[in-house]
Amino acid sequence: MASLNEKVQDVFNEPACDKNQAKGEKERKKGCTKQLTPGAAAGGCAFDGAKIALQPITDVAHLVHGPIACEGNGWDNRGSKSSDSKLYRTGFTTDISELDVIYGGEKRLYKSIREIIEKYDPPAVFVYQTCVTALIGDDIEAVCKAATTKFCKPIIPINAPGFVGAKNLGNKLAGEALLEYVIGTQEPEFTTPYDINIIGEYNLAGELWQIKPLLDELGIRILSCISGDAKYKEVAYSHRAKAAMMVCSKAMINVARKMEERYNIPFFEGSFYGITDTSESLRQIAKLLVQQGASEELLSRTEKLIFREETRAWKGINRYRPKLQGKKVLLITGGVKSWSVVSALQEGGMEIVGTSVKKSTDEDKDKIKELMGEDAHMFDDMRPRDMYAMLKECRADIMLSGGRSQFVALKVKMPWLDINQERHHAYAGYVGMVELVKQIEQALYHPVWAQVRKPAPWEAELSDITEAKAA
Amino acid sequence: MAVVNTNHKSCTVNPLKMSQPIGAALAFMGLNNCMPTLHGSQGCTSFGLVLFVRHFREMIPMQTTAMNEVNTILGGMDNIEQAIMNIWERTKPDVIGLASTGLTETKGDDVDAYIKLIRGKHPELAETVIIYASTPDYVGAFQDGWSKAAVRIIEETAVPCQVKQVNRVNVLPGSHLTPADIDEIREIIESFGLFAVFIPDISGSLDGHIPEDFTPTTLGGTTLVELRTMGAARATIAIGEQIHAAAIELEMKTGVPYTIFDRLTGLDANDNFLQFLSNLSGKPVALKYRRQRSQLQDAMLDAHFFTGGKKIAIGAEPDLLWSLGNFLTEMGCELSAVVTTTQSPLLEKIPAQEVLIGDLEDLEMRAKDCDLLITHSHGRQMAERLHLPFLRFGIPNFDRLGAAHKLSVGYRGTKELVFELANTFLAEDHEATPDSWRESFQEIGTELSSEAHSTCASNGSCSSCN
Numbered sequence: 001m002a003s004l005n006e007k008v009q010d011v012f013n014e015p016a017c018d019k020n021q022a023k024g025e026k027e028r029k030k031g032c033t034k035q036l037t038p039g040a041a042a043g044g045c046a047f048d049g050a051k052i053a054l055q056p057i058t059d060v061a062h063l064v065h066g067p068i069a070c071e072g073n074g075w076d077n078r079g080s081k082s083s084d085s086k087l088y089r090t091g092f093t094t095d096i097s098e099l100d101v102i103y104g105g106e107k108r109l110y111k112s113i114r115e116i117i118e119k120y121d122p123p124a125v126f127v128y129q130t131c132v133t134a135l136i137g138d139d140i141e142a143v144c145k146a147a148t149t150k151f152c153k154p155i156i157p158i159n160a161p162g163f164v165g166a167k168n169l170g171n172k173l174a175g176e177a178l179l180e181y182v183i184g185t186q187e188p189e190f191t192t193p194y195d196i197n198i199i200g201e202y203n204l205a206g207e208l209w210q211i212k213p214l215l216d217e218l219g220i221r222i223l224s225c226i227s228g229d230a231k232y233k234e235v236a237y238s239h240r241a242k243a244a245m246m247v248c249s250k251a252m253i254n255v256a257r258k259m260e261e262r263y264n265i266p267f268f269e270g271s272f273y274g275i276t277d278t279s280e281s282l283r284q285i286a287k288l289l290v291q292q293g294a295s296e297e298l299l300s301r302t303e304k305l306i307f308r309e310e311t312r313a314w315k316g317i318n319r320y321r322p323k324l325q326g327k328k329v330l331l332i333t334g335g336v337k338s339w340s341v342v343s344a345l346q347e348g349g350m351e352i353v354g355t356s357v358k359k360s361t362d363e364d365k366d367k368i369k370e371l372m373g374e375d376a377h378m379f380d381d382m383r384p385r386d387m388y389a390m391l392k393e394c395r396a397d398i399m400l401s402g403g404r405s406q407f408v409a410l411k412v413k414m415p416w417l418d419i420n421q422e423r424h425h426a427y428a429g430y431v432g433m434v435e436l437v438k439q440i441e442q443a444l445y446h447p448v449w450a451q452v453r454k455p456a457p458w459e460a461e462l463s464d465i466t467e468a469k470a471a
Numbered sequence: 472m473a474v475v476n477t478n479h480k481s482c483t484v485n486p487l488k489m490s491q492p493i494g495a496a497l498a499f500m501g502l503n504n505c506m507p508t509l510h511g512s513q514g515c516t517s518f519g520l521v522l523f524v525r526h527f528r529e530m531i532p533m534q535t536t537a538m539n540e541v542n543t544i545l546g547g548m549d550n551i552e553q554a555i556m557n558i559w560e561r562t563k564p565d566v567i568g569l570a571s572t573g574l575t576e577t578k579g580d581d582v583d584a585y586i587k588l589i590r591g592k593h594p595e596l597a598e599t600v601i602i603y604a605s606t607p608d609y610v611g612a613f614q615d616g617w618s619k620a621a622v623r624i625i626e627e628t629a630v631p632c633q634v635k636q637v638n639r640v641n642v643l644p645g646s647h648l649t650p651a652d653i654d655e656i657r658e659i660i661e662s663f664g665l666f667a668v669f670i671p672d673i674s675g676s677l678d679g680h681i682p683e684d685f686t687p688t689t690l691g692g693t694t695l696v697e698l699r700t701m702g703a704a705r706a707t708i709a710i711g712e713q714i715h716a717a718a719i720e721l722e723m724k725t726g727v728p729y730t731i732f733d734r735l736t737g738l739d740a741n742d743n744f745l746q747f748l749s750n751l752s753g754k755p756v757a758l759k760y761r762r763q764r765s766q767l768q769d770a771m772l773d774a775h776f777f778t779g780g781k782k783i784a785i786g787a788e789p790d791l792l793w794s795l796g797n798f799l800t801e802m803g804c805e806l807s808a809v810v811t812t813t814q815s816p817l818l819e820k821i822p823a824q825e826v827l828i829g830d831l832e833d834l835e836m837r838a839k840d841c842d843l844l845i846t847h848s849h850g851r852q853m854a855e856r857l858h859l860p861f862l863r864f865g866i867p868n869f870d871r872l873g874a875a876h877k878l879s880v881g882y883r884g885t886k887e888l889v890f891e892l893a894n895t896f897l898a899e900d901h902e903a904t905p906d907s908w909r910e911s912f913q914e915i916g917t918e919l920s921s922e923a924h925s926t927c928a929s930n931g932s933c934s935s936c937n
Contacts, residue, residue: 036513036537038550039557045514063482067573067608069490071483074518076849077525077869089852095483096609101577112482119484131512131574132609135543162514163540163574383561384530388685403521407530411681 004134004159011172011254036166045162047130049170052078053251054126054158054178056202056227057235059085061122063092065109065140066130070162071095079423081206083229087122096133105138113147113155123232124154124182134161154232156181171251178226178235179258186236188223193294195223196285197244197265200252201272203228207428211272214309214429218301220285226255239263243288245270245281266291272428274344275313279306309430316434317348320441325349327444330390332356332382332401333419341400341419342371344427348437353396356382384408398444413452415443473809473826475818484832485849487786488812489866491606492570493519494616494646496533497866498624499568499602501671503692506564508534508554510547510582511572515608525869527677532688534558536575543578548585555589559599562687565695566600570620573608600695602627612813613866614713614788617646621717624670624698629724632702639704640751641727642669643718645711647791647865650678651878656710656735659745659881662760663752668697668704679875701725706751710735711790712817733817734794735880736888737801738767763882770886771802774893779803781896784838786831786846787865789815795845795864796821798885802892808837843895860895 044052047070055062055078064071075091082088094112096105113125125147129140140157147155160173188195196215201208208228215222224230224238239259244267246256256267266288270281286294286302327350331341342352354377357365368378379386384405390396391414399409402420409416417439419427427436492509496519499507509516516535523531536550551569558567571582582603590596604623606616621643640660644653653674660667675691682690701707702725709718709731718729730747734740741764745756781804787795792811799806806823810833818826827833831846835853838844844854847865854861868874878884 036535036539037553037557038537039508039534039554040561041513041535041537042517043513044517045512048514048517067490068483068486068488068612069492069515069518069573069608072486072489073493073522075486076852077521086852091483091485091849093483093486094481095486095488098607098610101573101609108481115480115482116484131514131543132577135574135577161540162512163538163543165539166513383687385685385687392685403524407524407528408685411530411685413681 004161004164007159007173007176008164008169011169011176014253015257044167044170045131046160046164046166046170046173047128047162048074049167049172049251050128050158050160050174050177051170052167052202053171053174053200054227055088056080056082057126057230057232058082058088059123059231061087061090061092061116061120061125062128063094063109063112063116063125064128064130065094065105065112065133065138066096066128067132068093068095070128070130078202079204080202080228081204081209083209084231087120090120092116094133101132101136104136105133106140106143109133109138109140109143110147113143114151117151117153124156126156126158126177128158129161131161131163134159134163154181154185154236168251172254175252175255179255182232182235183255183259184236184239184263186233188237188240191223191240191242192221193242193292194218194220194289194298195241196220196289197238197241197259197267198222198225198228198247199244199256199259199267200247201225201228205423205426207272207426207432210426210429210432211278214282214305215285218282218286218298218305220289220298226252239265241265242292242294243267243285245285247271273341273433275310275317275347275430275433277343278429278433279310282306313430313434317437320437321349323441323445324437326351327397327440328353328395329440330354330387330396330399330401332379332387332399332405342368344433344436345400345440346371347433348440350440353377354379354382354390356380388412398440400440413449415446415449417443473819473821473823475814475826475828478827478829478833483830485830485835485853487810487829487831487834487846487849489522489613490573490608491611491613491616491619492572492608493522494613494618495570495604495606495620496568496616497523497613497646497673498617498620498671499566499570500531500533500676500689501669501673501692502566502568502624502698503675503689503694504564504686505566505568505689505692506532506534506558506562506687507568507570508536508558509570509572510536510551510554510580511538511574512543513537515572515574522867522869526867526874527679528872529677529679529875530690532562532686538574543574546578547575547580547582548588551580551582551585552589552592555596555599555601556593559596564599564688566602568620568624569601569603570606570616571604572606576605576607576609600627612788614646614790615813618713618716621671621714622720625701625717625720625724628695628698629701629721630699631725632700634703635705636700636703637705638665638752639700640665640667641701641704641707641721642667643707643709643714643721643729644669644671645713645790647711647713647788647794648880649875649877650674651876652735652880652884654678655878655881655884659760660708660748662757663748663754665748665752667708668701669693670698670701677875702727706730708732708747712793712815713790734790734797736794736885737798738764738771738882738885739801740797741767741880741882741885760882763886767882767886767889770889774889775803777893777896777900778889780805781842782807782840784808784834784841784844784846784859786810786834786850788812789817791865792826793817793821794879796823798888799845799892802889804843804892807841808834810834810837842899843892860899862891862895 071093144155144157158177160170223241224234246269259265268284271277286298357378387408392412398415400417400419496507513535520533536554604620672693676689707729800822809823809826844859845862
């Protein structure tokens with residue numbers, strides 16, 4: 001069994017990532033994420049990343065081995081939707097005490113697994129390692145192995161304690177765990193030439209369900225989505241798919257690439273954000289399936305569907321276009337979303353005055369340049385103070401970002417829209433794009449702006465007086 | 472009088488509890504121009520930050536020393552130094568509030584010594600107050616973290632003062648009080664011609680106001696000057712048992728005598744509070760509050776029809792539990808299922824059969840026959856499963872707006888709570904149907920007839936047996 005350190009090195013050596021391969025041996029060892037600056041850092045840890053990547057598997061019990069902080073401070077706070085089991089929303093943690101820290105938490109972990117199996121009988125338990133239990137040397141791999149034998153159920157160790165790195169690394173380590181313990185362990189009842197995997201889609205706000213009807217109509221079956229609205233068995237037999245689409249940029253590239261190596265499942269990187277991107281993704285899926293032996297007529301059926309959906313979507317967007325033309329958008333988000341949303345907004349007639357590329361890979365950045373031109377305003381690490389200034393000086397009309405920075409916009413009384421994982425609206429595919437544009441229009445033209453920007457009567461008088469004096 | 476138990480399972484399911492460091496961070500958020508910083512991995516801060524952002528719907532200043540695997544083992548001094556210097560350069564705070572986490576406590580970082588060394592190296596930090604609280608994640612809960620930070624704030628900043636401010640009172644609030652609660656208490660105290668300084672004061676920083684300019688640190692709260700003049704006050708009022716230790720510390724350091732109020736929700740509790748303030752100031756209770764008292768009495772009369780005999784399932788931190796639990800009992804409710812997060816001397820005095828230190832799974836198992844669920848937002852899944860009406864109380868409250876403005880202290884706050892409680896039951900009121908009483912009458916009937924039979928067996932001459 002590879003040590004955690006070896007696994008991290010392995011993840012950092014990603015042949016499918018051009019940028020990674022262009023680096024020298026030494027540079028590659030340092031990994032893709034920059035060293036964090038104490039006192040000036042933001043974002044989640046590797047454990048957070050692993051949990052984000054795997055928690056959408058709905059019928060699994062996700063058990064966090066660590067002190068209460070890791071689960072207690074943040075459970076049930078993601079927008080991944082389920083069409084069936086709600087077990088993934090139950091918070092399980094060993095909540096280790098001071099004594100466990102001294103004597104070791106392995107026994108408590110083992111007993112916890114037993115309690116979960118007795119009470120909830122899930123098809124599998126995922127055990128997440130955290131900093132404290134890693135530091136005291138709890139061997140979760142060994143406990144999981146023993147528990148798997150004892151309870152005749154897959155108990156999967158997810159070894160991505162927070163202090164090994166940032167979220168993105170956690171995503172990848174979670175992927176490694178799936179490759180090592182889950183994928184390829186079960187067989188589907190039947191297969192078709194139209195079976196695909198979607199990798200790195202988390203069904204936030206139910207976005208997968210904005211795409212699924214299209215695939216259903218084309219007769220394409222999502223054999224496994226890793227991991228949005230997935231069941232354990234679906235991930236376990238995902239190796240029988242004919243082709244795969246990798247959605248969340250580089251978050252799970254290792255899963256896609258290794259499945260191609262091991263099981264000959266070709267993949268492409270695509271996005272369901274934006275009309276052109278959605279169409280392109282559908283085309284790619286069809287193309288790969290045909291390449292793998294599906295009937296050629298799939299291509300023409302796909303084109304027909306794309307034509308119909310695009311026409312509908314354009315009609316939908318055109319209604320808002322006059323009001324959105326030339327509006328300036330500041331886009332603050334991580335990795336995947338930056339470039340896929342950029343093209344989507346341009347379709348709505350809006351101008352992107354800047355985008356953050358903090359979590360984006362260099363490949364993402366190249367894509368943004370391609371879309372926005374060479375002089376694209378990319379901010380590597382935009383401080384809240386700078387966002388505030390940018391909005392206050394009206395260099396942008398609206399900010400799209402994650403929940404954490406929303407108040408930067410709201411406090412300067414500027415429109416803001418949530419495009420991160422806690423959002424309530426689904427923005428994928430053709431319908432989602434129309435919804436996004438509609439939401440932006442609603443935000444920009446909401447009646448509150450005029451009201452809250454108006455100074456109080458007494459303050460207005462005061463500023464009149466000062467102005468008069470100045471004159 | 473309750474029996475206090477701890478659950479005996481290995482796996483916590485659906486946690487009620489949150490960890491100490493973020494409780495400490497919230498206390499630091501009540502200091503003006505402060506940067507709360509967790510000494511741990513970046514995730515420790517990130518989870519807390521997201522939690523507070525969703526609860527308060529405010530920008531939350533919170534930093535991390537960003538410990539990784541290697542520097543955890545080598546010791547976190549370099550990271551603390553870098554964090555302090557970066558924060559100092561970027562935001563020029565008055566106070567940096569440091570709280571340790573499970574990670575750095577397991578390693579055993581001697582943060583007090585680190586800070587001394589860092590101060591020696593960086594004389595430019597002389598004006599910056601650095602307060603460190605030791606708050607391992609694997610001990611205690613949220614309110615313990617708040618409590619420890621409050622003690623440390625006082626240890627670091629309180630000094631005896633020769634010159635007294637005759638009208639000043641210090642108020643030490645517990646973590647269960649919202650910004651709205653603090654504002655209400657301030658108003659009550661001011662009505663006696665006194666002025667109150669809250670330590671810490673989240674009503675200044677987390678009440679959701681719109682500042683004139685961008686502030687990377689806290690937007691308000693207790694100022695350094697106010698902290699250093701705590702010794703000038705004539706009295707200290709502490710609200711909640713969790714703040715008891717801080718009140719003692721303050722009295723020991725400055726000689727300002729303290730009075731503790733275990734709660735400010737309920738008629739009786741507020742009578743005591745206002746009488747105390749009246750005695751302290753030598754002024755009568757203002758008309759406004761006599762009027763409010765009368766309104767509260769009236770509200771209680773109107774509501775008692777609907778609240779009497781109702782069974783409540785409640786999950787809350789000890790001080791909030793004490794406050795709400797007693798109030799509910801005063802409204803005629805019965806505390807049927809009670810779960811809390813951490814030890815407190817108040818627990819055994821709670822008017823319930825049992826108080827369990829446990830999780831929401833424990834509460835769910837005990838709540839089946841209850842009429843109402845009261846806990847933080849994480850109770851939503853359980854409320855849905857058990858079809859229970861649900862009042863959200865405590866942190867986090869992420870699926871409803873206005874958490875910071877939820878008022879439950881004073882006569883006015885109690886009155887609002889009375890209405891909220893009664894309205895919840897009114898909304899759940901079921902219309903009678905022709906069959907409503909059939910079953911229940913049969914049940915009583917069976918009980919009666921079995922009693923009758925047992926009597927018959929003894930004397931053998933009963934008409935009902937024929």
